[in-house]
Amino acid sequence: MSTTNAVEITNVHKHFGRIHALRGLSLNIERGMTYGLLGPNGAGKTTLIRSIMGLVEPDDGQVKVLDTVMPDKDIMGRVGYMTQSIALYEDLTVQQNVAFFAAMYGLEDDHAQAIREVLDLIDLADRADSRVRELSGGMQRRVSLACALVHRPDVVVLDEPTVGVDPQLRVQFWDHFHRLNAQGVTLIVSSHVMDEAERCDRLGFVRHGTLLAEGSASELLERAGTPTLEEAFLKYAEQGPTQ
Ligand SMILES: Nc1ncnc2c1ncn2[C@@H]1O[C@H](COP(=O)(O)OP(=O)(O)O)[C@@H](O)[C@H]1O
Numbered sequence: 476m477s478t479t480n481a482v483e484i485t486n487v488h489k490h491f492g493r494i495h496a497l498r499g500l501s502l503n504i505e506r507g508m509t510y511g512l513l514g515p516n517g518a519g520k521t522t523l524i525r526s527i528m529g530l531v532e533p534d535d536g537q538v539k540v541l542d543t544v545m546p547d548k549d550i551m552g553r554v555g556y557m558t559q560s561i562a563l564y565e566d567l568t569v570q571q572n573v574a575f576f577a578a579m580y581g582l583e584d585d586h587a588q589a590i591r592e593v594l595d596l597i598d599l600a601d602r603a604d605s606r607v608r609e610l611s612g613g614m615q616r617r618v619s620l621a622c623a624l625v626h627r628p629d630v631v632v633l634d635e636p637t638v639g640v641d642p643q644l645r646v647q648f649w650d651h652f653h654r655l656n657a658q659g660v661t662l663i664v665s666s667h668v669m670d671e672a673e674r675c676d677r678l679g680f681v682r683h684g685t686l687l688a689e690g691s692a693s694e695l696l697e698r699a700g701t702p703t704l705e706e707a708f709l710k711y712a713e714q715g716p717t718q
């Protein structure tokens with residue numbers, strides 16, 4: 476049965492040797508929203524994101540994306556992933572990198588048109604023929620974003636997308652994320668800082684592989700009775716996981 480959820484995570488556990496990275500985490504993300512996964516380094520955000528992408532197979536529990544149990548390679552064309560560390564071919568040009576991802580995601584339409592659009596979006600159309608190694612770090616992050624969006628996915632997962640991105644570009648990224656939401660696209664964005672939390676429709680506080688609390692920024696503040704999200708996080712952390 477089709478649901479209004481883009482992502483359904485049910486009691487997911489993942490171990491790496493003795494590290495218990497995800498500890499029975501459950502979470503639903505509705506279609507068309509921006510969901511922020513917030514938590515310190517080592518909380519399990521990237522592992523959770525990789526399980527949403529089907530790149531990490533849970534030891535227990537289930538991850539469903541667009542009503543499909545992951546991992547499932549047939550769904551790759553409908554999801555986009557911007558990794559935490561830049562994963563581009565440095566010796567290839569911007570255009571060639573984006574074309575590679577378009578092909579990998581199985582884009583069937585006119586690649587040239589889709590690539591032009593996405594390069595315009597990240598404001599790098601004039602650098603299409605530059606090798607990635609010649610670009611600044613911020614520009615490389617923009618190319619990574621282009622690679623995640625070129626096939627017009629329904630669900631986009633962005634792992635710390637605005638780290639190292641200057642303030643003006645951040646505003647542009649967020650404007651675009653909200654435009655995508657308006658088109659029904661679901662965004663999942665992770666961060667270890669609270670700066671951008673209020674731009675998300677809903678937040679999940681993650682620590683030690685568990686979900687501490689979730690809700691809108693204002694709900695989380697109200698329930699914690701704290702003036703800032705940082706303090707709210709600490710309060711929920713003291714109380715321990717809800718699950
Ligand atoms: N491939 C891996 N092999 C071993 N340990 C891993 C691997 N991926 C993540 N971990 C461990 O799992 C925990 C959660 O990591 P991660 O999901 O990257 O957290 P975050 O993204 O929130 O910083 C950490 O202790 C990390 O060292």
Ligand SMILES: [Mg+2]
Nearest residue numbers: 520521522559
């Ligand atoms: Mg991470």
